[in-house]
Amino acid sequence: MDQSLSKLEQFLSAFREAVAAGTLVRATLRMPTKESGGLTGVDIRPVALKSGLKLGFVLHTKTQDRQENLDADAAFDRVGAWLAVGFRQGFVFATDADVSYDAQGKGPKLKRAAPSSKAGPVLGHDREKHRPVPADRPWLQALGVTDDKGEVLKSAGDKFRQINRYVELLAPVLESLPAGKVPKIVDMGAGKGYLTFAVADYAARELGRDAQVVGVEFRRDLTELCNRVAGAAGLDGLSFVPGTIADHDATGADVLIALHACDTATDDAIGKGIAAGARAIVVAPCCHKQIRREMEAANIESPLEFATRHGIFLERQAEMVTDAMRVLVLEHFGYEVKAVEFISDQHTPKNVMLIATKRGLGDKRALEKFRAAKAVFGIRKHYLETVTGLG
Numbered sequence: 001m002d003q004s005l006s007k008l009e010q011f012l013s014a015f016r017e018a019v020a021a022g023t024l025v026r027a028t029l030r031m032p033t034k035e036s037g038g039l040t041g042v043d044i045r046p047v048a049l050k051s052g053l054k055l056g057f058v059l060h061t062k063t064q065d066r067q068e069n070l071d072a073d074a075a076f077d078r079v080g081a082w083l084a085v086g087f088r089q090g091f092v093f094a095t096d097a098d099v100s101y102d103a104q105g106k107g108p109k110l111k112r113a114a115p116s117s118k119a120g121p122v123l124g125h126d127r128e129k130h131r132p133v134p135a136d137r138p139w140l141q142a143l144g145v146t147d148d149k150g151e152v153l154k155s156a157g158d159k160f161r162q163i164n165r166y167v168e169l170l171a172p173v174l175e176s177l178p179a180g181k182v183p184k185i186v187d188m189g190a191g192k193g194y195l196t197f198a199v200a201d202y203a204a205r206e207l208g209r210d211a212q213v214v215g216v217e218f219r220r221d222l223t224e225l226c227n228r229v230a231g232a233a234g235l236d237g238l239s240f241v242p243g244t245i246a247d248h249d250a251t252g253a254d255v256l257i258a259l260h261a262c263d264t265a266t267d268d269a270i271g272k273g274i275a276a277g278a279r280a281i282v283v284a285p286c287c288h289k290q291i292r293r294e295m296e297a298a299n300i301e302s303p304l305e306f307a308t309r310h311g312i313f314l315e316r317q318a319e320m321v322t323d324a325m326r327v328l329v330l331e332h333f334g335y336e337v338k339a340v341e342f343i344s345d346q347h348t349p350k351n352v353m354l355i356a357t358k359r360g361l362g363d364k365r366a367l368e369k370f371r372a373a374k375a376v377f378g379i380r381k382h383y384l385e386t387v388t389g390l391g
């Protein structure tokens with residue numbers, strides 16, 4: 001690096017060089033300032049399109065993610081401008097080195113370290129092909145997701161997409177975990193462990209981090225199978241324990257995840273994350289029967305009866321109300337929550353994801369809003385209240 005340049009110029013030049021040499025795996029911008037235009041983070045990867053090589057930007061805000069593809073020059077200008085005012089940290093992960101720029105504290109710092117991404121750059125043609133969990137992972141075959149040629153089986157295509165997208169959305173959370181401690185990640189209602197494996201594998205392979213990843217699942221046959229596959233895959237920190245979510249001791253969990261944990265099992269999972277003081281709770285809920293039953297019971301009285309007397313509307317309403325009330329409980333306990341559609345409804349109707357990040361003091365008005373929602377929808381009890389001791 002040319003030491004006569006400012007630290008920011010040196011960082012941008014490392015970014016340009018990695019793009020030009022084809023060694024860029026990914027780049028990220030973190031620690032937004034008030035001038036970030038509402039962005040909370042940016043992830044950048046090389047993308048090969050028909051029109052040539054571009055840089056694919058995923059722009060994160062509190063409530064949604066937006067994707068944009070830019071030519072290299074426009075991308076360099078954009079990153080330079082953001083690091084001048086909008087973000088305090090930038091990272092370039094290339095196959096030959098990791099370079100970080102940090103403008104927090106006294107004077108900007110620039111660090112060059114050994115590459116943490118062991119895999120080479122993946123040139124995605126589009127978001128679907130650009131996968132944080134590549135199909136060639138041996139454990140995918142052992143779990144029946146891919147065949148012996150590493151092709152995704154037709155029957156497992158939706159699950160493969162879900163875990164990839166889940167890990168993509170979880171990546172900024174995992175990257176933000178402090179170094180110097182082995183993070184503990186707990187997957188509640190792990191099933192056959194697809195997501196649990198994907199997260200453990202991503203942390204080791206892409207982030208170069210040791211992580212303790214635990215899958216909790218009440219079907220013992222599945223936990224035994226998953227432990228065997230984890231051992232064979234050499235994923236040391238990964239283990240599966242049989243038992244219920246409610247009985248699991250999640251103390252020390254830094255990140256709590258759950259993909260399609262049935263009905264109130266998602267509430268149990270959220271409750272465990274809150275009790276553990278997890279830095280992040282990321283759940284994609286499944287069937288919303290508990291609140292549906294409550295709303296059904298209240299139907300005759302409710303002013304919303306004109307809509308909820310139709311089964312399909314009731315179901316959609318119950319889903320929205322259940323999850324929106326979960327958001328309020330999380331906000332009450334000091335989490336900032338993003339609700340996103342994590343995968344197209346073409347692949348699953350259960351496509352809402354709540355990404356909750358611990359921010360500190362709780363929102364004082366959240367409980368008030370929660371109680372008002374109960375009154376409007378005639379809900380006597382939301383199961384998450386019980387789990388978290390709120391009612």
Ligand SMILES: C[S@@+](CC[C@H](N)C(=O)[O-])C[C@H]1O[C@@H](n2cnc3c(N)ncnc32)[C@H](O)[C@@H]1O
Nearest residue numbers: 189190191217218243244245259260261262265
């Ligand atoms: C729909 S599957 C999803 C599995 C996995 N997360 C995935 O997406 O592939 C839900 C899983 O959660 C488990 N489960 C449901 N409620 C549970 C509970 N209260 N405690 C432990 N496991 C539970 C079920 O046995 C099932 O394997």
